[in-house]
Amino acid sequence: MDIPIRDESIRLGQLLKLAGLVEDGAQAKELLADDAVTVDGEPESRRGRQVAVGAVVEVSLPRGVERVVVTSA
Template identity: 80%
Template sequence: MEIEIRDDMIRLGQLLKLAGLVEDGADVKELLADDAVTIDGEPENRRGRQVVPGAVVEIDLPQGPQTLHVVRRTR
């Protein structure tokens, strides 16, 4: 799934909310505590991690894995 952002970066927690994969920060913390998130193939556990356009975020959710491709919104 492609997720468009308008700035040069977005924080991981915000990205997961924007994608509709979590409802709030508590859900984000739970995913990160379960080692369910990778960015460009590297495990990530920081909610505030800056994610830039071109990044690939993979999330192992109970309903199945999701892959997010972060792209810059064209104006």
């Protein structure tokens, strides 16, 4: 799914919430601690990581892998 943002980047935790993959920061923290999130193919554990337009974020969830592409609004 494509997620448009207004700025040039967004924090990873905010992106996960915006995409509807987590309800709050605590859930985001759990996913990141479980190594369930990659940014451009690299594992990521920092909720505050800046994710730029064009980045691809993949999240492994019980229902399968969700792929998010950050686009410019």
